[in-house]
Amino acid sequence: MLQRSPNLDMPYIQPSQAQKHVTHNEAIEQLDALVGLSVKAFDAVEPPANPVEGERYALGAGANGDWAGQDGMLAVWANGGWLYLAPQEGWRAFGEAEQALRIYRGGQWAGLSFDQLGLGATPDAVNRLSVAAEATLFSHDGAGHQLKLNKASAGDTASLLFQSNWTGHAEMGLAGENDWSIKVSPDGSNWTTALKVAAATGHLSGSAVQADALDATVGRLLTVGGFGLGSSAAPEVTDLDAAISGGIVSVNAGTAANVPTGLSGRHAVFVAKSESDGGFQMLCDQSGGALFLRRLDGGVWGAWQRLWDSGSLVGSVSESGGVPTGAVIEQGSGANGAFTKWADGTMICTQTLDLDFDAVHRLAADWSYPASFAAPPVVTATLDGDDLAANATPVASEVGAVWMEAVGASSARAALHRISGLTDFAAGDSARVYLSAQGRWF
Secondary structure: OOOEOOOOOOEOOOOOOOOHHHHHHHHHHHHHHHOOOEEOOOOEOOOOOOOOOOOEEEEOOOOOHHHOOOOOOEEEEEOOEEEEEOOOOOOEEEEOOOOEEEEEEOOEEEEOOOOOEEEOOOOOOOOOEEEOOOOOOOOOOOOOOOOOOOOOOOOOEEEEEEEEOOEEEEEEEEEOOOOEEEEEOOOOOOOEEEEEEOOOOOOEEOOOEOOOOOOOOOOOEOOOOOOOOOOOOOOEEOEHHHOOOOEEEEEEOOOOEOOOOOOOOEEEEEEEEEEOOEEEEEEEOOOOOOEEEEEEEOOEEOOOEEEEEOOEEOOOOOOHHHOOOOOEEEEEEEOOEEEEEEOOOEEEEEEEEEEEOOOOOEEEEEEEOOOOOOOOOEEEEEEEEEEEOOOOOOOHHHEEEEEEEEOOOOEEEEEEEEOOOOOOOOOOOEEEEEEEEEEEOO
16 A cells, blocks of 8 residues: 555555554645645745744745755745645646746746637637637736737738638738738638838838829829829829829920920929819929910810910910910010010010111111010011101102011011112111011910
């Protein structure tokens, strides 16, 4: 017959044993120490000065004093002395100082852990923690609280999966990379990355963001540099008829289609929408300062209209044919004469010159227009024969016709000859000539 129990190492009463009560009391003492095990502290090394009957300690490494040489043992104060018991694998003990339950395993008292745990649900090899409840609360112990999801490497996944009837429909986290993303699925099989945040830059991408600078898909987020406000350099389009979504674009007038006539270089275009098939485009001429406008009506673009030029606002515009007509938009004068510009592009310049006859009885002068034409204009002149110098008084019939030649878009030359055989005026006499040039300023 065994003398001690195999698990708690308590003594058995032997046959014909004298003083059986001693053995019995020793077993009772051990049962009292081990059942419902609770210790004053784990890893204790310093014995208390005044221990209380029944106090228990889980000794750590380096125990001293009365505990010297008893590292790792359970020390129980009983009957005026220390009783030492060896803990066994799987024993559980509550630490009164730590207010925590520990399990003895691998030769030490370790914090409580389970390979699987189910709270109202059944765990399995993959879902080792399973909870079925109306809510799960993770609160703070101090100022805050962190929920940590750790993965082994960049190619692995650390994410939160959202399911409906056990079918995944949304996932967020580090899904197979270190960029943070949000994915969605209609069926749990086909997934779309709606939003991704690059770990290196913090920049956004994904199907919820513009795919390129001209992407105008409804519901997508506008990006800096994309077709919209906030761009430092508007995206270029090759056909303004295609730019029908609100935003800002740029065009190269030399190569793009449906830009105002007569432009060259790059220009900014503002596009506004009032409805699905209505709105307007406004183009600013970067070189000349002119402002152009056209309307989108019923999905059809109207003709371009010129609203502003050289610092002056067009007085009125007619939308018939898209060409403004009839309004004086600017007048001015200076040493070279006066000019008047109309909204349809017509310009008339006038000047009065007093021309002196030279030794060969010819009058000539160059005229620089007070405003430049877009192309050489038609130039005419009339002579006031009664408005001559006092040295001679010939009438208009006594001098030849005025010859005019447009040298270019900015100047012309006027020449006047006397009628052959008439000598009523001499070199130094003058005649007044009225000059006019008419053409287009754009």
